[in-house]
Amino acid sequence: MSYRFDEMLKSLKLKATPKRLAVLALLAAEEGYVSPEDIRCKLQGEFARLGLPTVYRILDELAAGGIITKIIHPNRQLYYYFCGNTEHHHHFICLSCRRVEDLDGCGLHGMDGEIAAKTGGKVLSHILQVNGLCRDCAEEAA
Ligand SMILES: [Zn+2]
Ligand SMILES: [Zn+2]
Ligand SMILES: [Zn+2]
Numbered sequence: 491m492s493y494r495f496d497e498m499l500k501s502l503k504l505k506a507t508p509k510r511l512a513v514l515a516l517l518a519a520e521e522g523y524v525s526p527e528d529i530r531c532k533l534q535g536e537f538a539r540l541g542l543p544t545v546y547r548i549l550d551e552l553a554a555g556g557i558i559t560k561i562i563h564p565n566r567q568l569y570y571y572f573c574g575n576t577e578h579h580h581h582f583i584c585l586s587c588r589r590v591e592d593l594d595g596c597g598l599h600g601m602d603g604e605i606a607a608k609t610g611g612k613v614l615s616h617i618l619q620v621n622g623l624c625r626d627c628a629e630e631a632a
Contacts, residue, residue: 493518493574502555512536513548514557517572522588523561525569561590562619584624586631593620 495514496506504510512533517524526545533540549570552558561569561583571581571590580598582591602613623631 498557502551502557504551504555509533509537509540509544510548510552513545514552514572517558517570518574520572522590523569523571523583524588525567529570564621580618580620582620582622582624584627585621586623586627589624589627591624 493514495511495518498514499506499510513529516529516532526542526549529549530540530542530545533545549558553560553570557572559571559573559581561571561581563569563583564585569588571583573581573590573592575592578596580593580596582593583589596618598616598618602616605611606613622628
């Protein structure tokens with residue numbers, strides 16, 4: 491599957507700078523979630539002066555636009571993940587090998603309605619991330 495990263499950035503009203511394009515391409519090529527430090531390391535050959543603050547800023551822009559997903563890890567390190575699935579869905583993440591799997595369907599829309607009814611308010615969005623061990627890692631741990 492190939493992506494038009496320049497179009498994605500355009501849809502967020504972000505200029506398709508070489509650095510933004512490189513960060514997006516790198517994330518899309520990774521199977522699992524990656525840390526800002528990983529990204530800086532891997533792009534150092536291409537951009538000798540790429541600083542961590544710049545990487546953080548780019549990741550923040552992309553996550554705010556919904557193109558990439560922020561992964562909250564219990565180790566308190568921040569990670570990011572690119573998923574090509576644009577449907578509303580959630581992720582199962584392996585805490586050990588960083589693999590990410592799409593969860594089919596949502597299952598939370600009913601709860602949104604209940605919460606709206608209970609609070610008298612209006613639910614606008616929700617976040618769900620399921621943490622665990624993937625099949626391989628669970629077998630290894632057993
Ligand atoms: Zn795993
Ligand atoms: Zn996904
Ligand atoms: Zn959902």
